[in-house]
Amino acid sequence: MDKPITVSIVEDVRGTRDNLVALFSHAPRLRCLNTYATGEDAVRGIPADKPDVALVDINLPGMSGIECVAKLKAQVPELQVLMLTTYEETGLIFDSLRAGASGYLLKNMPTDELLQAVEQVHAGGAPMSMQIARKVVEHFHLIQQPKSDMEQLTPREQEILALLAEGFLYKEIGDRVGVTLNTVKRHLHAIYEKLHVQSRTEATAKYLKRP
Numbered sequence: 001m002d003k004p005i006t007v008s009i010v011e012d013v014r015g016t017r018d019n020l021v022a023l024f025s026h027a028p029r030l031r032c033l034n035t036y037a038t039g040e041d042a043v044r045g046i047p048a049d050k051p052d053v054a055l056v057d058i059n060l061p062g063m064s065g066i067e068c069v070a071k072l073k074a075q076v077p078e079l080q081v082l083m084l085t086t087y088e089e090t091g092l093i094f095d096s097l098r099a100g101a102s103g104y105l106l107k108n109m110p111t112d113e114l115l116q117a118v119e120q121v122h123a124g125g126a127p128m129s130m131q132i133a134r135k136v137v138e139h140f141h142l143i144q145q146p147k148s149d150m151e152q153l154t155p156r157e158q159e160i161l162a163l164l165a166e167g168f169l170y171k172e173i174g175d176r177v178g179v180t181l182n183t184v185k186r187h188l189h190a191i192y193e194k195l196h197v198q199s200r201t202e203a204t205a206k207y208l209k210r211p
Contacts, residue, residue, distance in 0.1 A: 004031040005122045008051040010042040010068060011035070011084070012060050016107065020055065027115050039068030047075045052122050056101070058085040058092060066092070066099045073100030080121045090135050103127040150210050152194045160187045165204045 007030055011017040017035050024032040033049045036042040039060045046054055054072060058065035069081050082103045083096045093104050102121050105114060106129040117127035128136065153161065156177070163173045174184045188203075197203045 002029070004029055005053060005118060006031050006033050006049075006051040007118060008033050008042070008046050008049050008054045009035040010039065010046075010054060010056040010060065010065070012037050012057060016057075023111055023115070030115065030118060039063030039065065039071075042068055043071045043075070046072055046079070050076070051079070053080045053082060053118050055082050055084050055118075058083050058087060058096065066095050069096065069101050070099040082117060082121055082127070088131055088135060093132060093135060104132045105129050106131060149195045149206070153191060157187055157191050157194070160184060161191055161203060161207050164188070164200060165207045 007024055009017055009020050009032060011020065014037070017037070021032050021035060024030045033051050034045060036045055039056075040063050042054070042056070043063070056065045056069055056072075060068065063071075065083060065085070069083070072079055072081065081101045082105055083101045084105050084107055085092070086107050088106070096104055103117060103126050105117055105127065109117075109129050113129075120127045150158075159177060160173055163176060168176065170184050170188070171181055174181050177184075179187075188200075191203060192198065195203055195206050197206060
């Protein structure tokens with residue numbers, strides 16, 4: 001028989017802690033080594049326990065679960081940590097992952113999925129509750145791709161650059177868009193800066209090559 005996966009629990013609510021211990025006691029592939037009610041106690045005890053996996057509540061009294069994870073990973077880099085929480089805030093999710101957690105689980109997830117998550121993280125996975133995984137995906141969907149140089153131009157700068165590319169003189173451009181010659185020159189300076197060019201010819205060439 002394979003050696004059971006050892007687990008330590010960091011949870012301040014006694015009822016939740018006891019329920020987790022009972023759950024693991026009925027899972028033949030898992031064995032609970034110890035439980036801790038605070039992050040401070042966990043940081044002192046878990047390096048000595050040397051469990052394979054630690055379940056850490058994010059909302060601990062005193063030292064937060066995130067800080068606890070960071071300290072544990074500094075002492076025991078090979079430790080796999082699963083955050084166990086009622087919170088779905090994106091900021092907390094990424095703070096936990098940055099601190100060194102390998103997974104993020106909601107406390108209301110089905111018990112069989114929790115047991116599977118412990119096995120998955122021990123096998124090198126990064127388990128997350130369905131709602132959490134969706135939030136992670138949504139976060140990356142919201143991250144904008146870096147803008148191209150041309151996309152950084154304002155509508156007025158794009159208008160002036162288009163006229164420049166058509167061969168209009170600075171004064172003619174000013175007359176067409178209704179601004180002074182000095183204003184046209186200021187816009188052109190901004191255009192050259194954003195396009196990383198030094199001359200009208202370079203700016204026109206870049207404009208003509210746009211997608």
